[in-house]
Amino acid sequence: MSGVSGEFSLPVRVYIEDTDAGGIVYYVNYLKYFERARTEFMRARGYDKPAFLGPDSLFVVTQAAVQYRVPARLDEALQVTAGLASVGAATLTFVQRVYRGRDCLVDAEISIALVDAASGKPKRLPASLRRDLQGG
Amino acid sequence: MSGVSGEFSLPVRVYIEDTDAGGIVYYVNYLKYFERARTEFMRARGYDKPAFLGPDSLFVVTQAAVQYRVPARLDEALQVTAGLASVGAATLTFVQRVYRGRDCLVDAEISIALVDAASGKPKRLPASLRRDLQGG
Amino acid sequence: MSGVSGEFSLPVRVYIEDTDAGGIVYYVNYLKYFERARTEFMRARGYDKPAFLGPDSLFVVTQAAVQYRVPARLDEALQVTAGLASVGAATLTFVQRVYRGRDCLVDAEISIALVDAASGKPKRLPASLRRDLQGG
Amino acid sequence: MSGVSGEFSLPVRVYIEDTDAGGIVYYVNYLKYFERARTEFMRARGYDKPAFLGPDSLFVVTQAAVQYRVPARLDEALQVTAGLASVGAATLTFVQRVYRGRDCLVDAEISIALVDAASGKPKRLPASLRRDLQGG
Numbered sequence: 001m002s003g004v005s006g007e008f009s010l011p012v013r014v015y016i017e018d019t020d021a022g023g024i025v026y027y028v029n030y031l032k033y034f035e036r037a038r039t040e041f042m043r044a045r046g047y048d049k050p051a052f053l054g055p056d057s058l059f060v061v062t063q064a065a066v067q068y069r070v071p072a073r074l075d076e077a078l079q080v081t082a083g084l085a086s087v088g089a090a091t092l093t094f095v096q097r098v099y100r101g102r103d104c105l106v107d108a109e110i111s112i113a114l115v116d117a118a119s120g121k122p123k124r125l126p127a128s129l130r131r132d133l134q135g136g
Numbered sequence: 137m138s139g140v141s142g143e144f145s146l147p148v149r150v151y152i153e154d155t156d157a158g159g160i161v162y163y164v165n166y167l168k169y170f171e172r173a174r175t176e177f178m179r180a181r182g183y184d185k186p187a188f189l190g191p192d193s194l195f196v197v198t199q200a201a202v203q204y205r206v207p208a209r210l211d212e213a214l215q216v217t218a219g220l221a222s223v224g225a226a227t228l229t230f231v232q233r234v235y236r237g238r239d240c241l242v243d244a245e246i247s248i249a250l251v252d253a254a255s256g257k258p259k260r261l262p263a264s265l266r267r268d269l270q271g272g
Numbered sequence: 273m274s275g276v277s278g279e280f281s282l283p284v285r286v287y288i289e290d291t292d293a294g295g296i297v298y299y300v301n302y303l304k305y306f307e308r309a310r311t312e313f314m315r316a317r318g319y320d321k322p323a324f325l326g327p328d329s330l331f332v333v334t335q336a337a338v339q340y341r342v343p344a345r346l347d348e349a350l351q352v353t354a355g356l357a358s359v360g361a362a363t364l365t366f367v368q369r370v371y372r373g374r375d376c377l378v379d380a381e382i383s384i385a386l387v388d389a390a391s392g393k394p395k396r397l398p399a400s401l402r403r404d405l406q407g408g
Numbered sequence: 409m410s411g412v413s414g415e416f417s418l419p420v421r422v423y424i425e426d427t428d429a430g431g432i433v434y435y436v437n438y439l440k441y442f443e444r445a446r447t448e449f450m451r452a453r454g455y456d457k458p459a460f461l462g463p464d465s466l467f468v469v470t471q472a473a474v475q476y477r478v479p480a481r482l483d484e485a486l487q488v489t490a491g492l493a494s495v496g497a498a499t500l501t502f503v504q505r506v507y508r509g510r511d512c513l514v515d516a517e518i519s520i521a522l523v524d525a526a527s528g529k530p531k532r533l534p535a536s537l538r539r540d541l542q543g544g
Contacts, residue, residue: 015311016323017164017304019157021210022459022525026153027469028439032289035436039287049347051288051430061435065473071528074157075321117430120479151447152459153440158323158389163333164303168425171300175423185483187294187424197299201337207392211457253294256343289436291429293482298425346429 006133007083008041012098014076024071030106031064034096037082038110041094045132057123059112062091066108076100087130090114090122142269143219144177148234150212160207166242167200170232173218174246177230181268193259195248198227202244212236223266226250226258278405279355280313284370286348296343302378303336306368309354310382313366317404329395331384334363338380348372359402362386362394414541415491416449420506422484432479438514439472442504445490446518449502453540465531467520470499474516484508495538498522498530 012033020026042050052058072078079099086093091113098106114123148169156162178186188194208214215235222229227249234242250259284305292298314322324330344350351371358365363385370378386395420441428434450458460466480486487507494501499521506514522531 013308015304015308016156016158017162017307020152021155021157021159022152022466022468023157023159024468027472028153028436028443031436031439032287035289036285036287051346058430060430060432060476060479062476063474064435064476066471068468068470068472071468074323149444151440151444153443158330158332160332163336164300164307167300167303168423171425172421172423187482194294196294196296196340196343198340199338200299200340202335204332204334204336207332210459288428288430289434292424293427293429293431294424295429295431300425 006041007081008037008044009079009081010037010040012036012078012080014072014074014078016074019074022071024073027066027068030066030068030098030108033078033080033098034082034094034108034110037080037096038094038112041082041084047129047132052117053114053126053129056117057114058117059092060115060120061110062113063111064108065110066106068106070100070103070105072098072100072105078105084133085109087125087133089124092125092133142177143217144173144180145215145217146173146176148172148214148216150208150210150214152210155210158207160209163202163204166202166204166234166244169214169216169234170218170230170244170246173216173232174230174248177218177220183265183268188253189250189262189265192253193250194253195228196251196256197246198249199247200244201246202242204242206236206239206241208234208236208241214241220269221245223261223269225260228261228269278313279353280309280316281351281353282309282312284308284350284352286344286346286350288346291346294343296345299338299340302338302340302370302380305350305352305370306354306366306380306382309352309368310366310384313354313356319401319404324389325386325398325401328389329386330389331364332387332392333382334385335383336380337382338378340378342372342375342377344370344372344377350377356405357381359397359405361396364397364405414449414453415489416445416452417487417489418445418448420444420486420488422480422482422486424482427482430479432481435474435476438474438476438506438516441486441488441506442490442502442516442518445488445504446502446520449490449492455537455540460525461522461534461537464525465522466525467500468523468528469518470521471519472516473518474514476514478508478511478513480506480508480513486513492541493517495533495541497532500533500541 093111229247357367365383501519
C-alpha cells in the first residue's frame with residue numbers, strides 16, 4: 001500500500017486546557033489532537049472501540065516524529081487530519097497534520113502496533129482490519 | 137477520629153505542562169498535585185500501590201471542594217500537603233493545601249472511596265488499613 | 273438573579289487522553305470538560321475570547337465543588353452542561369453536569385471571577401456582560 | 409560540538425495522572441517527563457526560568473522524534489535523562505531517554521529553538537548561553 005489513503009479531518013477547538021504560559025498550544029497537546037483524529041478515523045470505519053481489538057489486544061504508539069512549524073493559540077478553530085500511510089504485519093503508520101485554514105501548523109508521522117495486553121508482544125493485524133482500512 | 141492527622145508534605149515544582157495561557161498554573165492541575173500528595177501519604181504508610189487495594193478494589197474520588205486563593209506561576213517551588221480529616225466505612229476524607237513559602241494558595245477537601253473494580257460498588261475499608269492510617 | 277438560566281449543553285467524546293489506569297475517566301479531567309462547556313456557553317453569547325475580557329482582564333476559577341456519582345468510560349458520548357446560577361459583582365457561578373444519556377455522572381458548582389491580569393485583584397463585571405448573560 | 413554532553417538525570421514517579429485505560433503510561437506524557445528533565449538540565453546550569461530568556465524571548469519545541477520500546481506502569485520509579493546533542497545558531501537538540509533500572513523504555517531526540525515572543529521568529533542564541541551549555 002502506498003500513498004496516504006482515506007484522509008480523515010476532525011475539527012478541534014483550542015481550549016485553555018491546551019495552552020501554556022507561552023500563550024500558545026502546549027506542544028505536547030497536539031499529540032492528543034492527533035490521537036483524537038486517529039480514533040475517529042477508525043470509528044468512521046466501524047471500529048467503535050478503536051483502542052482495543054477484543055479484550056486482550058490493544059494498540060500502542062511505537063514511533064512519533066513531529067515537526068512544529070507555527071503555534072496555534074487559544075480559541076482558534078483547527079482541523080486535524082489522519083491518513084493511513086502504510087500497513088505492516090502488526091503496525092499502522094499514519095501521516096497527520098494540524099491546519100488553521102490553509103496553513104499547516106504541525107505535521108507528524110505516527111506508528112501504532114497491535115500488542116497483546118498482558119505480554120505487550122506484537123500481534124498480527126487481523127485480515128478483516130487490513131481490509132476495512134485499505135478499502136477506506 | 138477528629139482533626140487532621142499525620143499531615144504529609146510533598147515538594148512540587150511548577151513546569152510548563154502545568155501552566156496555561158493566563159501565565160498561571162491551570163486550576164485543574166492542582167488536583168493532580170493533590171493526588172500526588174495523597175499517593176505519597178499512603179506510600180509513606182507502606183502502601184506501594186496506593187490506588188489499588190488488591191486486584192479487584194480501587195479508590196475513586198467521590199467529592200472535591202477546592203478554594204483557589206492565589207495563583208502559582210511557572211518555575212515556582214511549592215509544598216503540597218495531605219492530611220487525613222476523617223475515616224468512614226468506605227471513605228477517606230483528606231484536607232489538602234498548596235503552599236508557596238508561608239502563603240496558602242489553594243485549599244481543598246477531597247473524599248475518596250474504596251470500590252469494587254468491576255461493579256463500582258463501595259467496599260468496606262479493611263481494618264488493617266484503618267489501623268495503619270490512624271496510627272500515621 | 274435566581275435559578276439556573278440559559279443552560280448550555282456540549283457533546284463530549286471520551287478519548288484515551290481522558291482515561292486512567294482504573295479504566296475510567298480520570299476525575300480531574302471532568303473539570304476540563306466543564307471548562308469547555310463554560311467557554312462555549314460564553315461563545316454562544318457572542319464572547320469570542322471567553323477567558324479574557326480585554327487585554328488586561330482574565331477570568332480565574334475561585335471555587336469548585338464537584339460530586340462524582342458514576343464514572344464515564346473510554347469511547348462514551350457524554351453531554352456536559354453549563355448553566356449560570358448567580359451573577360455577583362465580580363463573580364459568575366455556574367452549575368454544571370456531565371450526563372450519559374439520562375444518567376447524571378458528575379455535578380459541580382464552579383465560580384469564576386474577573387481579575388486584573390497584572391495584579392490578580394478582582395474587577396467589577398462590565399454592565400454589558402451582565403446584561404448579555406442574564407438575557408441568555 | 410559532537411556527542412552528548414553533560415547528561416542530566418531526573419527521577420520521576422508515575423502517578424495516576426500519567427496513565428491511561430490501557431494500564432500503562434499514556435504515551436503523550438513521556439514528553440512532559442522529557443520537558444521536566446530539560447528544564448532541570450537548564451536550571452542546573454544557572455537558568456532559573458529556563459523557558460524564557462528575558463521578557464521577549466522564549467524557547468519552543470520545533471521537532472520531536474520518539475521511539476517507544478517498553479511501557480512504564482503506575483507507581484514505577486523512572487529516571488529521565490537530558491543530554492545536549494548539538495547547538496545551532498538558534499536551536500538546541502537534546503537526546504533524551506526514560507529508564508526503569510537499566511532498561512531503556514523510551515528514547516527521543518527533541519529540538520528547541522529560541523524565538524521572539526511576539527513575532528515567533530527565531531533568534532540567535534546568546535553567546536553566554538552557548539558557553540554555559542557547552543561547558544556543562
